Amino acid sequence: MGIIISVFEEGIIYAIMALGIYITYKILDFPDLTVDGSFPLGAAVTVALITRDVNPYVTLLISFAAGVIAGICTGLIHVKLNVRDLLSGIIMMTALYTINLEIAGKANVPIFTRETIFDNDLVNRIFPEFLKDYKKLIIIVIVALISKILLDLYLKTKSGYLLRGVGDNSILVTCLAKDSGVVKILGLAIANGLVALSGSVMSQNQRYFDATTGTGTMVIGLASVIIGINLFKNMTVIKATTAVIIGSIIYKACVAAAIQIGISATSLKLITAVLFLIILVISRDRKKKVKANA
Amino acid sequence: MQTYILSLFVFAAQMNMRACLVEHWYQIMKRRTITLLMAALMATTLLIGCGNKDDTAGTGDKTYTVGISQFAQHGSLDNCREGFIQGLKEEGIEEGKNLKIELQNAQADTGIANQIAQNFVSNKVDLICAIATPSAQSAFNAAMSTDIPVIYTAISDPVAAELAKEDKSSVGNITGSSDKLPVEAQLKMIREILPEAKTIGIIYTTSEANSEATIKEYQAIVEQYGFTLETVGINTVADVPLAAESLLAKVDCLNNLTDNTVVSALPTILAKANEKKIPVFGSEVEQVKIGCLAAEGIDYVSLGIKTGKMAAKVLKGEAKASDMPFESIEESNLYLNTKVAETLGITIPEAANTRAIEKFDTITE
Numbered sequence: 001m002g003i004i005i006s007v008f009e010e011g012i013i014y015a016i017m018a019l020g021i022y023i024t025y026k027i028l029d030f031p032d033l034t035v036d037g038s039f040p041l042g043a044a045v046t047v048a049l050i051t052r053d054v055n056p057y058v059t060l061l062i063s064f065a066a067g068v069i070a071g072i073c074t075g076l077i078h079v080k081l082n083v084r085d086l087l088s089g090i091i092m093m094t095a096l097y098t099i100n101l102e103i104a105g106k107a108n109v110p111i112f113t114r115e116t117i118f119d120n121d122l123v124n125r126i127f128p129e130f131l132k133d134y135k136k137l138i139i140i141v142i143v144a145l146i147s148k149i150l151l152d153l154y155l156k157t158k159s160g161y162l163l164r165g166v167g168d169n170s171i172l173v174t175c176l177a178k179d180s181g182v183v184k185i186l187g188l189a190i191a192n193g194l195v196a197l198s199g200s201v202m203s204q205n206q207r208y209f210d211a212t213t214g215t216g217t218m219v220i221g222l223a224s225v226i227i228g229i230n231l232f233k234n235m236t237v238i239k240a241t242t243a244v245i246i247g248s249i250i251y252k253a254c255v256a257a258a259i260q261i262g263i264s265a266t267s268l269k270l271i272t273a274v275l276f277l278i279i280l281v282i283s284r285d286r287k288k289k290v291k292a293n294a
Numbered sequence: 295m296q297t298y299i300l301s302l303f304v305f306a307a308q309m310n311m312r313a314c315l316v317e318h319w320y321q322i323m324k325r326r327t328i329t330l331l332m333a334a335l336m337a338t339t340l341l342i343g344c345g346n347k348d349d350t351a352g353t354g355d356k357t358y359t360v361g362i363s364q365f366a367q368h369g370s371l372d373n374c375r376e377g378f379i380q381g382l383k384e385e386g387i388e389e390g391k392n393l394k395i396e397l398q399n400a401q402a403d404t405g406i407a408n409q410i411a412q413n414f415v416s417n418k419v420d421l422i423c424a425i426a427t428p429s430a431q432s433a434f435n436a437a438m439s440t441d442i443p444v445i446y447t448a449i450s451d452p453v454a455a456e457l458a459k460e461d462k463s464s465v466g467n468i469t470g471s472s473d474k475l476p477v478e479a480q481l482k483m484i485r486e487i488l489p490e491a492k493t494i495g496i497i498y499t500t501s502e503a504n505s506e507a508t509i510k511e512y513q514a515i516v517e518q519y520g521f522t523l524e525t526v527g528i529n530t531v532a533d534v535p536l537a538a539e540s541l542l543a544k545v546d547c548l549n550n551l552t553d554n555t556v557v558s559a560l561p562t563i564l565a566k567a568n569e570k571k572i573p574v575f576g577s578e579v580e581q582v583k584i585g586c587l588a589a590e591g592i593d594y595v596s597l598g599i600k601t602g603k604m605a606a607k608v609l610k611g612e613a614k615a616s617d618m619p620f621e622s623i624e625e626s627n628l629y630l631n632t633k634v635a636e637t638l639g640i641t642i643p644e645a646a647n648t649r650a651i652e653k654f655d656t657i658t659e
Contacts, residue, residue, distance in 0.1 A: 003412065003416035003417075006409075006412040010408070010409065101501070106454075107503045107505075108428070108455065110454075110456035110457075111456075112434065112435070206432060206435055207431070207435050208435070208455075210404045210428050210431075210503075211501030212403070212501050213405070215403070216405070220405070255406075255409060256409055259398065260413060264401075268406070
């Protein structure tokens with residue numbers, strides 16, 4: 001039972017990050033590698049603040065803001081300096097590596113003895129004994145739900161529709177007399193804000209920051225988004241944001257299952273690739289068959 | 295005629311539509327079955343894990359399950375692990391008899407280190423052995439709300455990692471051994487072998503906490519031996535050649551820490567240093583074998599054995615992890631490579647020669 005709870009915990013923490021990647025990859029059609037840097041940015045900012053006795057809930061907001069700044073930088077590099085989308089992400093990711101180390105101070109910063117959003121006086125008082133095992137999960141779900149609901153509400157606003165427009169057809173956005181560059185920067189800002197928020201929650205969950213965290217974030221996020229979107233392609237009942245969250249949980253469950261069976265971590269990456277391929281192939285099938293019949 | 299063609303057309307369209315619908319239905323069913331199968335597969339694997347407690351043999355002998363969480367694939371860490379298993383064996387806990395080992399390697403990924411730790415906790419192992427700092431921190435975090443003891447090894451600074459207090463005592467159900475480098479002994483040895491050297495150069499990886507801690511130690515006492523320290527931080531293995539070039543221009547000798555990335559690129563560094571006839575000192579016996587001049591190293595296997603014995607005590611219930619201060623190996627051994635000394639034209643003083651525990655006269659590739 002414990003492992004199922006931890007799979008959900010990890011899955012939902014990374015789901016917040018997957019929501020961010022959903023915005024850049026699916027909506028903006030912008031492969032944003034900044035996330036490999038903004039995920040640990042959230043973690044670095046959080047541990048830096050928590051070791052200075054800042055309220056852990058406030059660190060969530062500040063991490064989000066830090067991610068927003070990182071996203072704006074990527075956007076500016078792409079839009080104003082006309083650098084290719086992939087390259088602007090790579091530039092920011094590399095820059096953030098140094099910045100994160102500076103913010104955190106050391107390459108490994110533990111916060112075992114500090115208060116976090118999962119372990120402070122308020123939370124320890126509220127939760128009754130029988131819910132203690134689920135304390136972390138409930139808090140994580142609350143944070144994720146708030147992010148998802150806010151994101152859904154935003155996507156329904158005019159600004160949100162422009163965001164979707166820019167990804168599909170940026171000329172349309174220009175016709176509407178809106179600056180497509182600004183819209184892209186906004187999208188990147190929100191996405192990286194979410195990714196940094198996810199990094200913040202994760203560092204408070206594992207209670208330490210290590211400079212190697214973050215490598216491979218893009219892969220995890222992409223896997224979650226693709227699994228989620230493709231699995232629930234025809235079920236319009238399930239919103240895309242929900243699908244992405246479920247995709248993240250499924251991905252983490254696969255990793256946990258692989259570790260359980262005893263597969264070595266190196267083969268894990270191969271398994272992720274095979275899983276990706278299977279899911280992409282299943283969802284491609286229908287398109288091909290319909291074309292053949294018509 | 296026209297009606298005939300029309301009806302034929304309608305019939306064909308209808309068949310096509312039915313085929314499409316069937317096709318559509320087929321696709322949805324296929325996708326649903328595959329999803330269900332995947333979900334079922336994952337649920338079964340997870341639940342099998344849940345249900346799998348250690349089997350106690352009918353005779354009443356307890357079989358211990360120990361989860362070993364290693365952070366990365368690396369010679370010293372592997373040596374620690376082997377030593378650990380040997381230490382357990384020397385205390386009567388042996389694989390095949392009364393011990394089941396679950397070995398997992400995180401391949402330097404902290405996310406996977408976390409999941410490995412959670413995996414061990416949910417499988418309710420009797421003890422977790424964590425090799426290297428991030429794995430130990432993940433294990434400590436995961437096991438905090440349970441009574442599974444964690445024994446760590448190969449951590450340079452357990453106090454900085456918040457796994458032990460300043461006075462070496464434990465912060466919880468966790469203890470272990472530290473592979474702190476014998477910095478003073480190393481400096482003494484370098485002074486002995488190179489009486490006129492002025493600057494020591496060290497390459498380290500910015501993301502390795504162990505290296506950071508050791509460099510601070512060096513900076514604190516390097517002047518006492520008449521040296522100045524020059525350091526270069528790198529981010530990945532690809533940065534090593536340039537870093538080595540820049541450092542070799544300003545130093546009299548290079549020194550190594552137990553920095554995983556740098557040690558993996560040691561052959562490159564040795565090649566460049568040999569061109570300039572600058573000696574490279576190592577931190578461990580394996581490094582001396584492949585071309586470092588000398589090293590005051592600790593034996594990682596003995597460190598592992600020490601840790602294994604600590605773990606055996608905890609498993610047998612003779613002591614609790616929370617009562618045991620962490621241990622380290624104080625004595626270091628001198629390893630020399632006489633072939634390297636010959637190539638570089640350095641004469642090794644007699645005192646060092648006699649003191650050396652092992653001398654190598656070849657350079658292994």
